[in-house]
Amino acid sequence: MYNSSLGQFLGLFDYGIDKSPKAQLVKERVQIIINWLTKKVYRYINRGLFERDKVTFKLLMATKILIKDGRLTSADVGLLLKAGGGIDDRNNPFASWMQQKQWLNLKALSKHKFNNDHAMFFKELPERINRNEQIWKKWIDENEPEIIPIPDYEEKIQSDQNIGHFIHLCLVRSLREDRTVLACNQFIRDVMGEEYTQPVTDQIVDMFEESNCQTPVLYLISAGSDPTGSIDEFAKKKKKYPTGKVSMGEEQEIPAMQLIDVGMGKGDWVILNNCHLSLEFMAEMEEILNPKDREIHPEFRLWITCEPHNEFPLGLLQMAIKATTEPPQGLKAGVSRTFQTIVNQDFLEKVEPYDKWRSLVFAICFMHSVIQERRKFGALGFCIPYSFNNSDLEASLLYIEKHLTMSQNLNMPLSFKAMVYMVSDVQYGGRITDGLDRELFGCYTQLWVQEAVFTPMYCFNQTVTEFNYHIPDATEHTKFMEYINKMPSTDAPPIFGLHSNADLTFRLKESTDMINVLLDTQPKESSGGGGLSREDQVKEKIEKELLPSLPVDFIWIDVVERLKNLKGPKGLGEPGKNDLIPLNIFLSQEIQRF
């Protein structure tokens, strides 16, 4: 979904030459254009990226600039990405406290020649660590090593004007992979400037100015976010309200076409929602927006919202202005969103007994956000990342509403067992395919759908010290909102029941994901450092390192013979027929597969 075209770049290029400040000297003018264009391109692309890909893109941009400047080589970038992945050395002298992976990275680092003409920068690194073991260990164990001066090398790195920041990044990546993303941000800031690491929010008005009657604005949406409201608001300002809206899907092409037709004539705005549901129509869009036989009213605008889809037509992607909308992350944002969209004052007063209803509503909404946020921990969170959505929440609340009403009318006690079952096995459970995830989910519901939630100020998790997560003792919707706004904006793992180390797992995952994306996007044809071509390097590696380390093949006839006399456990098998002992059969199968 991230495709853009040369046409778009040329557009930006012309725009840049027109709009950037003028200067007397040619040299100065060129510099201004370069800076201006870099920034513009960054903003343009960045706007259309999902949050998770933004750092990756910026890192790519920063390294590319340094390579073009001749300050880095692609081999340097290779080192950053691959680190110690290619070597095997089991003699880790610091095995007592350093992981094997860190040692291999360190080794690769110590052998690397940055930018070809540098001497091996970290040649003495293993030795220095050996001499200053305590200091290094302390640095590696720091919570935020990327902002702490590096032992022994700090001055040397600082004094390297050209690529000191890159060397620093490589070191952090090698020894503390989990901090890579944060170190990247530092590096990007050093290379590109402060403004590239600040979060940018692009206003609709900016995109509107770049768009025209033939260039649609394409919103990449993700569950829980919908830009339609803000477009409408903007339309009111521009006197284009009401806008024509079609939610795409089967048979919706005709009304959509009609709206576009009218809009093109009168200069109205059209919003097409959920366009991933009618990709064929999207493929025609390019032609529709470039009609041969008519003029389009210059005030006509087309807004498209769409979930990312692999088969979305390229042509449209390459001509549209892209922007992403993502719901803000975190428990606070999650609960807050639910209380703005699903729960309101009427809802809180819907069912008797009110106090119990309110407690349960808050507990379920809270749980809903917890399970959604838990996904970010990868396999440690859930085995499979399920996409729970608002309808699961609504269905659960609806059931609880019915159950409460029923018990009120028939004067029966509440059955928590029934509620837990409906929520965890039927409503949410319908999505869960892994047995262990189901057990996990059951734990949450058993904890947070029980009699105890009716006690005043029920606390969700007593072991969390950072913040007292409890059910607010309130009747007003506004009071609930006040409480939600007090919640911390970053969540500590214990509220999910996870150990604080889970944050480390999460960061590590974030870093490796980023590195893998970068590896995939590296150009394949470039020749590496040292004058050897890719192929020759691979050949050399295979011949010198890989082939010699291969074990000898098993010879099947030998194996069969030996199996017959391989002893089993006490009391099983007889000499010559031992190949029928279960574990020996297993062994033969394993060897066969080898």
Next chain:
Amino acid sequence: MIDMIDAIDGTIIMTPEIVDAINAVFDFRVPKKWQFDPTGAEISWMTASLAGWIKGLGDRHFQLNNWISKERPPSFWMTGFFNPQGFLTSMKQEVTRQKKAQNWSLDEVEYISEVMKEVIQGDDGRIEGKQFNVPGEGVLIHGLFLEGAGWNKNERRLEDSQPKELYYQFPILHVSAISVAASDKPGVGGGNKAKQDLANLEKTAYKCPVYVYPKRNDRYLIFRCFLKAEAQGAPANPNRGMTAPMKWKLAGVSLLCSKD
């Protein structure tokens, strides 16, 4: 690999597959063809880096070769099997046959496990020169890592992990089997009592899943073993209704055969 060299030298024709493989080796990654057969089924092990794969190849060969040419190893390196589930099933079968006299039947047999004290360090599964008390029934397995919790060796129970310690090298695990058949059959052994014991464990111990890779899913689940969840007489969890097994469940605790 030979293909790759030949293709580079120009002796055979460069196919897209070989180009892919060359690119992978250049990036220190494992070529697809080594890990999946043409139908997409896994034929070897998943590792992040090429060096890890080659090392795995050597270590796996080492274990199988030792087993076939010398004798059954005292403790098995779980990571080194293609089919660890099959390994345990075979073990179950063996124990059942050993108990032939007591009329055990394979479909009424469950796994039981006990955590030993010794830890085998390192992740290459090599155990030469180490002494073990080989059990009469069942097998010893090693090479597991505990994720999400720490391990108290003295009391042999789960405990909170230390800061920054993501994985713990897990001690040797003794896995065996027990019959849970209703004991109206004479002389079965185990029987009702074993069933009752398992049910009790279910309540007090954490039923920890054992996976092949950190990427957890059904296919990589080998079996589940009970781990002691709390110290004797530990104070009740301050969260009402939260039992010790639930705590570890929420913490996502599991045993893994490999770290990456």
